Amino acid sequence: MLEKNFSSIGLTSEEAQKKLKEFGPNQLDKKKDFSYLKLFLSQFKSPLVYILVFAGIVTFFLKEFSDSIIIFAAVLLNTILGFYQERKAQKSLAALRSLLSSKAKVIRDGKQQEIETTEIVPGDLVVLTIGSRIPADGVLIEATDFSVNEAILTGESLPVDKKSSQDIEKAEKESKVFMGTTVVAGIAKMRVSQTGMATEMGKIGKSLKEVEEEETPLQVQLARLAKILALIVGFITLVIFLLGEFLGYEPLEMFTTSVAIAVAAIPEGLIVTLTVILTLGMQRILKRKAIARKLVAVETLGSVSVICADKTGTLTEGELKVINDDFTDRELGLKSAILCNDMRDPLEVAMWNWAEKEIKRDDGVEEIQKKYPRLDEIPFSPSSKYIATLHPGLLIISGAPEVILSRCQVSPNQDKEWRKKFGDYGKKSYRLVGFGYRQFKGKKEEIKETDLKNCQWLGLLVYEDPVREGVKAALEECQRAGIKVKVITGDYAPTAIAVLKQLGLQIEPKTQLIEGADLEEISEKELKKRVEKIVLFARVNPEQKLKIVKALKDNGEVVAMTGDGVNDAPALKQADIGIVVGEASDVAKEAADMVLLDSDFSTIVQAIEEGRNIFENIKKVVLYLFSDSFTEIILIGGSLLLRLPLPVTAVQILWVNLIEDSLPAVALAFEPEEKGLMDELPRPRKAPILDVELKVLIFIIGISTDLILLALFYWLLKGFLHLHYIQTIMFVALGINSLFYVFACRSLRRPIFKYNPFSNRFLTVSVFFGFLLLFLAIYFSPLQILLKTHALGIYEWLFLFGIGFLNLSAIEATKWIFIARHKNSKIR
Known part of the structure; x- marks a missing residue:
């Protein structure tokens, strides 16, 4: 049982080590992956062996002993060879699976850090974001628009809404979360109450084992x-x-x-x-720096005819760096980069690092956070493309620049001027994040939809994401191999076009480009006709990726699809080969067939060659x-x-x-x-x-x-x-x-x-x-x-x-x- 007066900065490293010794690793009793005896006996489950054994018995009773001896020797040799090779294969598969150990974000020593889920102990403060698999049982002490899929425990597929509680001992069911369930929306912090076999999952004796190897086609x-x-x-x-x-x-x-x-x-x-x-x-x-999670992926790779690749982190380095800011009020822009930031992805991490460096005072960030505590928030969503946070007297909204600009009060000339800037920056392959704000008088503790209209435009942060070395050669190899490449991105179209130009791909916007808004309007039948010619899908949300994959498969293509977020899971599952990067959400990894260890497009092409x-x-x-x-x-x-x-x-x-x-x-x-x-x-x-x-x-x-x-x-x-x-x-x-x-x-x-x-x-x-x-x-x-x-x-x-x-x-x-x-x- 946990203490009532827990610390908001989490455990110290010393406390965590003591509790790890006391409670043991956070894992369920492992079911043995395979038994050598069962593996040996399985070699006899073959029509060949049945025929041989029958023939051996018959020849023995007919006193043809030499025939009988050679037949039984053949059975033994075949069995030993099969056992040896399958044991070797099972060991290799087990070793590969161990490379995909899960991790969780915790707050220890007052800092957010990533650790193995087996190292989590009661009392740990765990940060939960969309797509995370909850690593232990616990109580939510902070939660915003938070819901969880508990199907693994209850069988119910509909998400369950959760709320926070400050009293761990008297927490209601709505505040409790359980090992193995999945976050489908919102963000939260959880105080761990039970780990390992003491969790609900452990009590009912279910094992969170890896996906069993299915018989391949x-x-x-x-x-x-x-x-x-x-x-x-x-x-x-x-x-x-x-x-x-x-x-x-x-x-x-x-x-x-x-x-x-x-x-x-x-x-x-x-x-x-x-x-x-x-x-x-x-x-x-x-x-070649990829892990095939299923045997089916290995055999299917060789027939891939289309690769649907995400631009960011696959064609580009994915190491974002802020190279410029274009704010109407730079001081407020710096505050917004700190306050309207969940450190959710490389984009927000780069934003934080830039602001921390620009503020130039050691206590600057902490001072801003103390002065403007977060009262409410709307977490970032791939469909809405923005995040909004409420602070005393100040509402900040950030996200896709054209989305933020559309929610701000600007004159037609200003709107035209800023949109031209978006295009100019995009043509140089830069990524952009837009900011807007509203100031309030009096007390306000909740964000309403109407608050997000008529904001004041604050400006832009400009990011650089260099093209990966070797991708251009890999694209040329795809062309030789008859493999079509479709680039699917949530980025601004000019940015994606500029990146593709650097990679030697010239896009004809009228026939080879479609944006998310247009994709939403056209029917599946129309998309099926056009999808073969389209090379670039820009400003696409994860739900639309599924539509693209279906259209390609309906045309008889064998599709490899990259993704990393929880909302990418349906498209990854629909694709013949779902591919994720090592940093992808737990849900995306579970839906995927292959995990890239280096997030490089060239690795996908090399894996296809191996297939x-x-x-x-x-x-x-x-x-x-x-x-x-x-x-x-x-x-x-x-x-x-x-x-x-x-x-x-x-x-x-x-x-x-x-x-x-x-x-x-x-x-x-x-x-x-x-x-x-x-x-x-x-x-x-x-x-x-x-x-x-x-x-x-x-x-x-x-x-x-x-x-x-x-x-x-x-x-x-x-x-x-x-x-x-x-x-x-x-x-x-x-x-x-x-x-x-x-x-x-x-x-x-x-x-x-x-x-x-x-x-x-x-x-x-x-x-x-x-x-x-x-x-x-x-x-x-x-x-x-x-x-x-x-x-x-x-x-x-x-x-x-x-x-x-x-x-x-x-x-x-x-x-x-x-x-x-x-x-x-x-x-x-």
Whole structure:
């Protein structure tokens, strides 16, 4: 319980440290992010594993122990590999989330400062502003037009109005606020009463955990593809089994072969490898100074076709500095900069710093605040674009200059003169804040709407916000990549036009510019027609951003949207990729998919480039795994149709698919970025993974490999060699082919002789281990017994390597056709 006589300057640092030791960190009992046991057991939840286990049990009871051993070994290896990769991915995700720790503004030692929410203690004085997530339970001791969304506790989505109370022990419900709820309007100060598990949230046992990772559209698409493939393969294997029976093959042999084909056709390593690719993508994006909060963001980034960028802090430095003032009464202007100021954003901080410096007396600011205490206020709102504060005998209003000027008594000539100044300053890319005032006689304690009319015009503060280095080059890269950039700003149009001019973008005002007032008037249908041509949206409020995003998405665009305020949240959520800066409101961060650590537009472009690379790597893995599946199905089916013996045994197929190919498939996830990714148009929103290119490549790889292998098999059979010896040669040929053409899969845009095939050291090592395992399968006695293989001589190996190179050449020739098509699709 808190003391009644609390200090208005907050706790001291010493008091806070003592209370932190007494009450502990301000956090709820953490739910373990993931259990290693659950993660390990989840590896068995796969159609592949069910088929393998069933086949292993059946072969065991039929006393085919070698087949049973290899099947269960394959299950174990697949499980261990999947567990290892997913554990690594989970650890990476947990590390990334920890970078997004929440902070709160508190008053300690008489000064406002920002601390981690876990460091908040009972007795702390917390400053709450629009968009803040309330970090603990407490009582409001000051509140202005303050309302809170308590849906997380009550389920009610409507905001709840709150009021202040000076008696903490007897505070009414309307004065209490609770951990986890969100400020939707106004400003307030809260005295913390309970923290951690003592809060209402802690009592009811809810955890304010991070947004759970949802299954991404790509994962859903791949899972659906695997299910469809499983049904098709189920039908094919049934046909093969019945065909084998009809042609007089051994039932047990056909059963295990059918199971092996089913296993071969299901790309069991795909989901694990996909997780690895996306997690690596998140880590690479982090190196580029952005945090992807959700896996869905990583995969969607590559298809972004429009970036809706905020000018301030994204295209510009965001480090505002007052460079000039233009007041009718400078002394009153200095007072207004101190009094009508909530230190809410960089604009107000710069205003305060300027006034403090200009007053030049150490006690000047405190003296002004004592003489003119704040009696009432209307907090700044993005929709109204002004803040108003009431002091003894004085009302001050500040905000967008044209809004303030419209509320002031000025002659037509003065109005024209000042508006010309707005335009002149804007053309130099300066930002402006206007001021007005009213003086009152007698006692007045509340601001009414009528008080904000017929004010006296006071003048302007002029700010400079330099263009960010590297943004011009990033915009040029967007143009090459076919990505449209829309600049959305609350600033004056001439200011935004001047900034864009510095960045090399010339705006045609009649067709490429629209202001908020006009945007409000036009219908969604009309905006949908015009939005593609518009480059600059000026004087726009956050609610209108949602309208813009909807219009772009209705036109089939994949939209990345930047924002930072609580009112930006709906637009951020509506966008395909919501992007916020590190200093954004809690609500905006929760709606976003990506957080920029440096607030730089160039970072967005780099993240999109990384997204394109991620999708390319996914295509490479799909090509590699599906090509293997297709090759083995055609090889077995073709042999049966030609009434030939089986070219490879069931366990040999399992060895190739689950042991030889698993590591190279995962290694493709580590492929570095392809050159020229940003020289192509964005891929369409609904572009399939298995596009025409991949389907043709899979078909060519399968057919070319099978024609060569079937011809080899037929020729060997004519030589009256022992069947197990022939099957050993076919087994090695399959293994060598898959370990060779994985190098062709490294790039779908360049022939193999134009890149170093061994530059991916993970792939090189995995292929080396693949060959080592292949040699063990041929020369290690226990494996010879399991796999029914025989030792091969040097000439057989040289011959099979030659076939591998021949097959690789056929694949490269097919790639060349598509490379030529890619060149024609490039923008330049």
